Amino acid sequence: MAISFSVVLLLGIVLVLMIRSGTLKGGPSIVAILFGFFLASTGMAPSIQRFLDSIADTINDISF
Template structure:
């Protein structure tokens, strides 16, 4: 069985759990989100996207 989930949804769930369980403050989460939006408009965005895609392909190659 293969599950496919959006990276944004997965990261959103992780942030939610950090907010509730690990003491991540809402202001920290907002700053991280804003940093991500600004980072996506830089020249590093294609490299970051390629790295994320490569990592996702690596993970999807594992068979449990």
């Protein structure tokens, strides 16, 4: 739960920065937000979550 909240917060910050810098306009940003919202309610959501969890675990297992 903490990882997904952190990812949502990070992506939200990136989205706001892209809108403010003019890299991403308002219309496409709304489409991107709605796409993510509706993708989360599909059957693919658990697979995407497992993929992101495995990436987070891999990064966490890397020792320096």
